[in-house]
Each structure stands twice: as C-alpha cells, then as structure tokens.
Amino acid sequence: xxxxxxxxxxxxxxxxxxxxxxxxxxxxxxxxxxxxxxxxxxxxxxxxxxxxxxxxxxxxxxxxxxxxxxxxxxxxxxxxxxxxxxxxxxxxxxxxxxxxxxxxxxxxxxxxxxxxxxxxxxxxxxxxxxxxxxxxxxxxxxxxxxxxxxxxxxxxxxxxxxxxxxxxxxxxxxxxxxxxxxxxxxxxxxxxxxxxxxxxxxxxxxxxxxxxxxxxxxxxxxxxxxxxxxxxxxxxxxxxxxxxxxxxxxxxxxxxxxxxxxxxxxxxxxxxxxxxxxxxxxxxxxxxxxxxxxxxxxxxxxxxxxxxxxxxxxxxxxxxxxxxxxxxxxxxxxxxxxxxxxxxxxxxxxxxxxxxxxxxxxxxxxxxxxxxxxxxxxxxxxxxxxxxxxxxxxxxxxxxxxxxxxxxxxxxxxxxxxxxxxxxxxxxxxxxxxxxxxxxxxx
Amino acid sequence: xxxxxxxxxxxxxxxxxxxxxxxxxxxxxxxxxxxxxxxxxxxxxxxxxxxxxxxxxxxxxxxxxxxxxxxxxxxxxxxxxxxxxxxxxxxxxxxxxxxxxxxxxxxxxxxxxxxxxxxxxxxxxxxxxxxxxxxxxxxxxxxxxxxxxxxxxxxxxxxxxxxxxxxxxxxxxxxxxxxxxxxxxxxxxxxxxxxxxxxxxxxxxxxxxxxxxxxxxxxxxxxxxxxxxxxxxxxxxxxxxxxxxxxxxxxxxxxxxxxxxxxxxxxxxxxxxxxxxxxxxxxxxxxxxxxxxxxxxxxxxxxx
Numbered sequence: 001x002x003x004x005x006x007x008x009x010x011x012x013x014x015x016x017x018x019x020x021x022x023x024x025x026x027x028x029x030x031x032x033x034x035x036x037x038x039x040x041x042x043x044x045x046x047x048x049x050x051x052x053x054x055x056x057x058x059x060x061x062x063x064x065x066x067x068x069x070x071x072x073x074x075x076x077x078x079x080x081x082x083x084x085x086x087x088x089x090x091x092x093x094x095x096x097x098x099x100x101x102x103x104x105x106x107x108x109x110x111x112x113x114x115x116x117x118x119x120x121x122x123x124x125x126x127x128x129x130x131x132x133x134x135x136x137x138x139x140x141x142x143x144x145x146x147x148x149x150x151x152x153x154x155x156x157x158x159x160x161x162x163x164x165x166x167x168x169x170x171x172x173x174x175x176x177x178x179x180x181x182x183x184x185x186x187x188x189x190x191x192x193x194x195x196x197x198x199x200x201x202x203x204x205x206x207x208x209x210x211x212x213x214x215x216x217x218x219x220x221x222x223x224x225x226x227x228x229x230x231x232x233x234x235x236x237x238x239x240x241x242x243x244x245x246x247x248x249x250x251x252x253x254x255x256x257x258x259x260x261x262x263x264x265x266x267x268x269x270x271x272x273x274x275x276x277x278x279x280x281x282x283x284x285x286x287x288x289x290x291x292x293x294x295x296x297x298x299x300x301x302x303x304x305x306x307x308x309x310x311x312x313x314x315x316x317x318x319x320x321x322x323x324x325x326x327x328x329x330x331x332x333x334x335x336x337x338x339x340x341x342x343x344x345x346x347x348x349x350x351x352x353x354x355x356x357x358x359x360x361x362x363x364x365x366x367x368x369x370x371x372x373x374x375x376x377x378x379x380x381x382x383x384x385x386x387x388x389x390x391x392x393x394x395x396x397x398x399x400x401x402x403x404x405x406x407x408x409x410x411x412x413x414x415x416x417x418x419x420x421x422x423x424x425x426x427x428x429x430x431x432x433x434x435x436x437x438x439x440x441x442x443x
Numbered sequence: 444x445x446x447x448x449x450x451x452x453x454x455x456x457x458x459x460x461x462x463x464x465x466x467x468x469x470x471x472x473x474x475x476x477x478x479x480x481x482x483x484x485x486x487x488x489x490x491x492x493x494x495x496x497x498x499x500x501x502x503x504x505x506x507x508x509x510x511x512x513x514x515x516x517x518x519x520x521x522x523x524x525x526x527x528x529x530x531x532x533x534x535x536x537x538x539x540x541x542x543x544x545x546x547x548x549x550x551x552x553x554x555x556x557x558x559x560x561x562x563x564x565x566x567x568x569x570x571x572x573x574x575x576x577x578x579x580x581x582x583x584x585x586x587x588x589x590x591x592x593x594x595x596x597x598x599x600x601x602x603x604x605x606x607x608x609x610x611x612x613x614x615x616x617x618x619x620x621x622x623x624x625x626x627x628x629x630x631x632x633x634x635x636x637x638x639x640x641x642x643x644x645x646x647x648x649x650x651x652x653x654x655x656x657x658x659x660x661x662x663x664x665x666x667x668x669x670x671x672x673x674x675x676x677x678x679x680x681x682x683x684x685x686x687x688x689x690x691x692x693x694x695x696x697x698x699x700x701x702x703x704x705x706x707x708x709x710x711x712x713x714x715x716x717x718x719x720x721x722x723x724x725x726x727x728x729x730x731x732x733x734x735x736x737x738x739x740x741x742x743x744x745x746x747x
Contacts, residue, residue: 078711081499104714108499208606210694266584268606268695405713415695419608 033065034337034344037080037093039327041070042273045292046154046326049357053348066344077101084110084332091335092344094327095151097134098234098401099144099438102328106150107141111330113148117342123152126350126367127325128390133235134324134397142442144401145235151328154349156364158291158323158395159215160385163307167285171195175307182223182314186253189262192285201264203257204284206275208268210411211400213254213418215322216288218396219311220257221250222320230396236439243428251417251424258418268415292326294382295362303378308385320394323386325366403438406431485727491720498716509721519722522702523729525612526681529701532616533623533680538672540620541627542665546657549635549643560632563625571685578618579605579690605691611699618686623679627672634668635661670741674734681730702726 036054040046047070054066069090071079077096081104083089095101095111105111118124124132138147165175171192179185192202206212221230225246233240257263264270264284272289273296279287280300287297288311297306310321329349331341348354355365359372362379364386372383389395400407413430416422422430467474492509494502513519553559566574581588582604589601604614638660646656662669684703687693693700693708702722710719 074712085499100712100714104497104499108497110499210692266603266606269582269584269603270606404715405708408708408712411694412696415608419695421608421696 032063032337033067034092034335034341035090036066036068036344037076037083037090038068038070039073039076039094040154041072042292045295046358046361046363049354049361049363050348052357053351053354054344056353057344057347061340064340081105081108081110084334087334089332089334091332091337092341093330093332095330096401097151097324097328098398098406100400100404100407102135102151102330103137103141103144104404105141105330106137106139110333111150112333112338113139113150114152114331114342115148117346118149121342121346121350123346123350125369126152128368130393131325131390131395133231134401135328143236145231151330152345152349153325153328153366154354154363155292155326155358156323156366156386156390157326158310158364158386158389159218159289159321160291160308160310160382161219162279162287162289162294162297163309164279164282164285164301165305165307167196168192168307171285178307178309178312180312182220182312185312189257190260193260193262196285198261201284202262203286203288204275204279205263205267205288206270206272206278207415207418208271208274210407210415212267212272212275212289213414214399214407214410215290217250217254217414218320218322219288220253221247221322222318222394222396223311223314224250224253226316227318227320227394227396230399233435234397234399234402236402236435236442240435242432242435243425248424248428251427255417255420255424259420263418267418291382291385292363294378298362298378303376306378308378308381310385310389318394319389319392320396321389322398323389323395324397402435405434405438409434488720488723488727491717492724494717495715496717497714498710499714502717505717509718510725512718513721513725518697518700519702519705519725521697522700522705525699526683526701526729528612529616529619529683530677530680532613533619533683534673534676536616536620537624537627537676538669540624541631541672542662542669544628545631545635545665546653546661548632549661550653550656560629564629565625566622567626572689574618574622575686575689578686582614582690606695608695608698611691611695615686615690615699618690619680619683622686623676627676630668630672631665634665638664666741670737674737677733677737678730681726681733702729 036050038046038050040050050068054068058064058066073096076094077100080089080093080095080101084093084105085108095105114123132149133145135149135151135153136145136147137143137150163175163178168175172195173188173191179188189202196202203216205216225244229240229244229246233242264275267275270278273293276287276289276293276296277300278284280297282301291308294308310319313319329345331338331345335341349365350367355367355370358365359370359376359379362382364370364372364383372379374380400410403409409431413422413427417424417427491502493504493506495505495508496502548556580586583589584603584606588604592598592600602610604610607614642660642664643656646660651659682703683701684707687699687701687704688707691699693704703726706719706722706726709715709722
C-alpha cells in the first residue's frame with residue numbers, strides 16, 4: 001500500500017512537472033542600458049539596420065547602451081506581455097497590431113500612449129491619417145482604429161507578386177507587359193501552368209508557418225471585395241461579416257488555383273522565407289509574398305530578371321493587397337527611460353540615416369516622405385508596388401489582427417481549404433464564427 | 444489506555460522503532476519543497492481554471508464554465524484522440540520492440556553489444572528540439588526519406604510527410620518510437636540479468652523453444668520493468684509538446700494537435716489562461732488516472 005502511495009505521489013509529481021508552465025524572464029539592468037525586443041530578423045531584413053542605428057545612437061549618447069534582442073515572431077508575441085508585466089522586460093519592444101497582442105498591452109496598461117511624443121517629434125505627418133488607425137486603441141483595449149496612438153512602425157509592408165522574367169518569356173509571355181486586371185492575371189497563370197514542366201510550380205509557396213496563404217489570399221480577395229469592408233471587419237465595426245458572397249467567391253478562386261496545380265505540392269512543409277529562397281534559385285515562375293523578402297529574391301535571381309507588382313485589381317479597378325506597416329513599436333509603462341526610448345524610436349524611424357539604411361536593405365521606410373534612390377530600379381519597382389496600393393487606400397491590413405485566435409483559425413482553415421477538406425462556405429463560416437465569438441467579449 | 448496514563452513526561456512509552464512526531468521534522472525540508480513547487484502550482488492551476496482570465500488583467504469568476512466548454516470543444520476532443528494514438532507509438536510499440544530485442548539478446552550473444560546498447564539509448568539524451576529539427580530534415584520533401592523511397596522505386600509514396608493530413612500524426616509517432624524504444628530496451632536488458640539462470644536452464648531442459656521460454660520465463664521476470672516502461676512512456680506520450688511544437692505546431696489543419704499544444708495556444712496565443720488551466724487540469728487528471736490504472740494492474744498479487 002505504501003509503495004503504491006509512493007508511486008502515486010511520484011506520478012502526481014511527474015504530471016505536475018509535465019503540465020506546469022513557468023516562464024522566467026529578466027536580465028540585470030545597468031543604469032543606462034535600454035533593452036529592445038524585435039522580431040524583424042527575417043533573413044536579414046531590418047536586423048542589420050537596427051543594429052547599426054543602435055550603434056550610432058550609443059555613439060551620440062555616451063553612457064547609453066542599447067541591448068537589442070531578436071526573437072522569432074511567435075516567441076516574442078507569446079512572451080512579451082508577461083515580460084513587460086514582470087517589470088524586468090524590455091524598455092522598448094515590438095508588439096503586433098491587432099487584438100492578440102496590442103489590445104492586451106493597452107488593456108493591461110503595460111505600454112504608454114505616445115501622444116506626448118507624437119507632438120514633440122511631429123510624428124503625425126509620418127503616415128497617412130488612415131494608416132494611423134492601426135496604432136489607435138481606446139484605453140480599455142476594446143475599440144481598434146480609434147483613440148490615442150500607442151505605437152509606431154518602421155517600414156511599410158505589402159504582399160506583392162515577384163515574377164521570374166526569363167520563365168515568363170520562355171512561356172511566350174511578355175514580362176514587360178503584365179496584365180492590369182485580375183482576369184488577365186488568372187489567364188496568365190493558366191498559360192504558365194500549360195507551358196511550364198509539370199514538376200515546376202507556377203507559384204512557389206511556403207505555408208509551413210501558416211501565414212503563406214493568409215498573405216497570398218489578399219490579392220484574390222481584394223479583387224472581389226472592397227478594401228474598406230475588409231478593414232472594418234478587422235476593426236470590429238458592428239455588422240461586419242467575413243462570410244459574404246464576395247469573400248466566398250474569392251476563397252473559391254484560391255481553392256481553384258490549388259486544384260489547377262499552380263502551387264508546389266509540398267507547400268505545407270516549406271517555410272515562408274525558404275520558399276522565397278527556392279524561387280530565387282529558379283523554382284516556380286512566381287512568388288507571392290511580403291516585399292520585406294525582396295533581398296532574398298534579388299540575391300538569387302539578380303535584379304534585372306525580376307518583376308514586382310501587386311495582384312492586379314478586379315472589376316472595381318481599385319488596387320488592393322494584404323499589407324500595412326511593420327510591427328508596432330511600444331514603450332513599456334515600467335521603463336525608467338521612456339524619453340530616451342522615444343528618442344531612439346524617433347532616430348530609427350525618421351532620421352535620414354535610418355531611411356538610407358532601410359532602402360539599402362531593400363526595406364521601405366514607413367515615412368511617407370522617403371524616396372527610394374533613383375539608382376536602384378529594382379527597389380523602385382518594390383516601392384511602387386507598395387505606394388500603388390497604399391495610395392489607392394487598398395491596404396487590407398492583416399486579417400489575423402481581428403481576434404486573438406484568428407491567426408490559428410485562418411492557418412487551419414487555409415490548410416483545410418487547399419487540401420479540399422472544407423468548402424469555401426465552410427471556411428467562411430468557421431472564420432466568421434471565431435470573429436463573432438470574440439466580438440461578443442467587446443460589448 | 445492504561446499504559447498511556449502511566450507514561451512519563453519524556454515519552455518513555457515508545458518502542459525503539461515506533462514512529463514519533465520528530466519524524467515530521469526530518470521530512471520537513473522535502474515536504475516544504477513538495478508543497479511549494481509541486482502541490483502549490485497544481486492547486487493554483489486548478490484555481491485559475493475557474494476563472495475567465497487573459498493572464499494580465501483582472502480575473503472573472505466563471506465557476507465550471509471552462510470545463511463545460513472543454514467537454515464540448517471538438518478541438519480538445521481531437522487533441523485527446525491524437526494523444527491516444529500517440530500512446531501506441533510512444534508506449535506500446537517501444538515496449539514491444541524493446542521486449543523483442545531483449546528476447547533475442549537472451550538467446551544469442553551479440554558481439555559489440557555494449558556499443559549497440561549505448562547507441563540505441565542515445566536518443567534519450569538528445570534535447571527534443573534537436574530531435575525535432577533532425578526529423579524535420581528526414582521527412583522534408585527533398586529529404587533523405589523521400590530520396591530513399593525514390594531510389595528503391597517507391598516514388599509514388601513520396602510526400603511532404605509532416606505537411607500531409609493523413610501522415611503527419613503517424614510521422615510524429617515514429618519519432619516517438621525512435622526516441623523511447625532504447626530506454627525500454629535498456630530497462631529490460633538490465634531486468635533480464637536479475638532472472639535466475641536456473642529458470643532458463645529448467646525451461647530448456649523441459650524442451651521449451653524460444654517463444655515458450657520468452658512467455659514462461661522472460662516476460663514474467665520483467666513484469667516490474669515493463670510496468671515502469673509503460674508508465675514512463677505513456678506519460679511521455681501524453682505530455683508531448685516539444686516535438687510537436689517544433690515539427691508541425693499542431694498542423695496541418697488540426698491533425699497533430701495534442702492537449703499540451705492546445706493548452707499552449709490558449710495560454711500564450713489566444714489570451715485565455717483560465718481555459719488553458721482547465722485543459723492542463725484535465726490533462727493532469729488523465730495522466731493520473733492512466734498511471735493509477737497501470738500501477739493497479741502491476742500491483743496485482745502474482746498468481747503462482
């Protein structure tokens with residue numbers, strides 16, 4: 001009996017260790033060390049820019065050390081709320097626009113509104129007025145798109161089509177005369193499928209992390225739904241719906257692309273950046289994804305062999321795509337150095353040095369006044385891909401901002417849809433159900 | 444009663460080996476440690492599971508609402524079903540393979556046995572993340588497994604194993620079998636050495652073949668080891684997180700979601716710490732019940 005009790009005790013102990021969740025954070029701080037958390041380390045993306053700018057900042061501010069820590073996206077957003085709450089977390093950190101992260105940080109008073117600094121550094125002219133919506137929250141973290149400004153972003157982001165000019169030419173298409181309508185674009189995809197060897201995908205796709213299709217879908221979606229309708233849905237404007245005929249029609253097209261064999265069959269096993277790398281090595285005729293990966297593609301294919309454009313518009317003629325600004329930077333409510341943090345943000349976002357370095361990394365500064373160097377035609381194409389959509393008021397934001405669980409829901413639903421395990425109607429209902437469940441908690 | 448009344452002030456009535464209250468003092472450090480780091484967090488988790496809580500702001504008492512949601516949650520049901528399937532790969536298969544190897548080893552002496560034993564045990568010593576990375580590479584669309592299949596003319600079987608709706612879960616299961624069977628084998632081989640050689644001699648004199656010998660001598664002799672192996676590997680299967688998180692993260696769709704992964708999603712991604720605590724409690728309960736059943740079967744008085 002005693003042995004059994006001991007055994008059971010042991011089991012309880014093991015079970016507890018098995019399910020216990022304990023996360024500890026923290027690094028000892030010296031008096032003038034500022035810790036920044038960022039996930040902008042996509043291969044290589046903004047990482048070298050932030051490191052260089054921080055080194056510059058240290059030089060102009062003797063005695064100040066900038067400790068910039070890079071984490072992958074999921075582990076950063078998964079840990080930053082508790083890290084900030086602990087009081088030993090970062091002084092300045094990226095969050096993520098939307099209900100999963102930023103709403104939490106605002107609601108729990110872990111970050112401060114930037115109103116004071118917006119005035120001090122004249123930030124209000126940095127972005128278009130409608131763009132500021134993605135940083136606005138009411139203090140209860142419930143209303144998105146209105147209220148004070150809580151964040152600031154470094155770069156503009158947009159999902160565009162990168163195409164391999166050589167392959168288009170080989171298929172008898174003219175890469176310098178790309179279709180300007182969605183219907184024309186679909187026709188081109190069909191031609192490519194017919195002309196390319198069956199082992200070569202039309203679109204090289206990487207959906208391992210689950211956001212590949214969330215991004216890719218924007219171009220199809222924008223061709224049949226008004227961008228403001230999508231944005232209102234993300235902002236939880238009452239009466240918004242996902243399961244509309246327009247969205248269902250777009251999901252049907254995406255599923256049709258899959259059935260027509262436009263994608264590589266192993267898309268669920270290939271990472272997003274990996275797929276960009278494979279495209280750069282000559283796999284597929286196109287890659288549809290974030291313009292922040294443009295360096296990867298340029299390095300492989302050579303700037304002269306790449307064309308860049310958003311998926312062209314549907315009958316409305318309005319250019320649209322998934323995009324917005326990069327991750328939102330926040331100042332911790334517990335930092336002793338809020339003013340210094342704001343100064344650093346101002347430097348890495350608005351200084352001319354910052355813009356030059358960002359363009360040098362093929363990143364597009366979010367600051368509207370920035371102009372790409374005329375000496376770089378490839379970068380000019382990428383920049384045009386962003387401004388064309390942004391100026392047409394066509395940025396759809398990121399769909400996963402709409403609820404804390406929306407990212408996982410969309411990730412699962414796109415995989416099911418592309419595998420033919422759910423219908424466009426079924427997916428639309430599942431996504432709307434997630435939205436509605438969360439919407440209830442906001443009223 | 445009578446003797447108690449006659450007892451002196453210094454407690455002279457105790458027999459030398461009798462438990463005295465001072466015994467509590469001896470176990471106190473361990474007990475405190477256990478309460479603080481084991482029982483405390485468990486009770487805390489149960490307590491949290493009764494709230495709707497985002498992990499940061501004020502909690503709202505919801506009673507058993509999280510549990511009634513869990514009962515109706517099809518994702519959680521799928522997660523437990525996947526765990527049950529993984530038990531086959533993490534516990535049943537490794538124990539069977541381990542027994543088979545042990546049986547073979549008791550019949551024939553194998554040269555370089557120590558080397559094999561060490562090598563087969565090695566997966567136990569490698570961090571889960573490393574194992575997950577290595578197997579992701581093996582299962583990769585262009586990885587060694589697919590290249591091997593192509594080489595031997597089985598090109599039709601080639602697929603992105605971890606991205607396949609049907610094959611992702613069994614693929615993860617195979618990783619588990621690979622990790623745990625070495626542990627089982629080492630346990631069994633050690634156990635076999637305790638079995639008196641006379642029993643084997645007797646069995647052979649009686650004309651028992653390899654199969655008969657295994658069931659009459661080896662298996663009964665390994666009863667405790669098999670039990671330990673089953674308990675350890677089953678718990679391993681149920682709390683599986685690192686391998687799943689680093690290979691499929693529950694996908695594609697929800698085909699490889701397990702309770703611990705779902706708990707993580709709720710706690711750290713969906714901001715639903717209360718519900719995650721309810722899942723954790725249910726998982727702990729499931730582990731506890733399964734382990735109790737196994738120990739009960741194991742503790743059965745031996746029928747001789």
